[in-house]
Amino acid sequence: MENLRPGGPNILITGTPGTGKSTLGAELAQRTGLQYVNVGELAKQEHFYEGYDDVYQCPILNEDQVIDELEDQMRGGGNIIDYHGCEFFPERWFDIVFVLRTDNTVLYNRLEQRGYAGKKLDDNIQCEIFQTILDEARNSYKAEIVHELPSNTPDELEDNLDKIAAWLQEWKVSH
Ligand code: DAT
Numbered sequence: 001m002e003n004l005r006p007g008g009p010n011i012l013i014t015g016t017p018g019t020g021k022s023t024l025g026a027e028l029a030q031r032t033g034l035q036y037v038n039v040g041e042l043a044k045q046e047h048f049y050e051g052y053d054d055v056y057q058c059p060i061l062n063e064d065q066v067i068d069e070l071e072d073q074m075r076g077g078g079n080i081i082d083y084h085g086c087e088f089f090p091e092r093w094f095d096i097v098f099v100l101r102t103d104n105t106v107l108y109n110r111l112e113q114r115g116y117a118g119k120k121l122d123d124n125i126q127c128e129i130f131q132t133i134l135d136e137a138r139n140s141y142k143a144e145i146v147h148e149l150p151s152n153t154p155d156e157l158e159d160n161l162d163k164i165a166a167w168l169q170e171w172k173v174s175h
Contacts, residue, residue, distance in 0.1 A: 005077025014086040015100035016128040018110040020151040025082040039083035063088040100151040
């Protein structure tokens with residue numbers, strides 16, 4: 001089979017803010033040599049914004065600028081993309097999608113520690129309760145490439161790293 005991604009597969013790590021995407025993504029990059037891209041940080045550095053959301057008091061992501069910026073890199077493969085949304089990325093970008101899931105009380109504490117309060121805190125907890133990002137992922141990618149991963153404890157983080165590393169080995173053998 002022709003290898004369409006010379007640099008390896010592209011992995012999307014998504015989930016509600018605070019579920020542990022950047023912790024997992026950065027560690028996975030360390031262990032595998034894949035390139036880690038935190039889309040929120042990229043947007044901040046490059047000012048990929050199109051206005052300001054007064055309700056959530058945060059800038060609004062310019063999705064087209066993000067896609068243009070990453071297109072060539074994604075074509076080459078070997079990327080770990082981290083973002084708390086997933087429906088605006090081109091479906092063809094990803095070989096596998098992981099949706100991190102965290103129990104409400106654990107997530108509440110993490111977000112409170114991050115300084116979230118009021119509506120922002122409540123809405124993010126609701127997002128997790130209603131599995132909004134999981135549904136978004138299932139609506140945007142083939143069911144067989146979307147995987148839910150529990151992300152509450154350091155043990156679960158280790159399990160997730162092991163599972164993804166094992167998947168990566170299989171991918172390399174079959175490609
Ligand atoms: P995200 O990138 O999804 O917003 P994060 O990686 O910044 O989340 O993690 C939020 C906090 O939770 C941070 O203090 C690290 C901690 N954390 C992440 N994954 C964890 C896990 N599996 N077990 C315990 N703590 C975790």
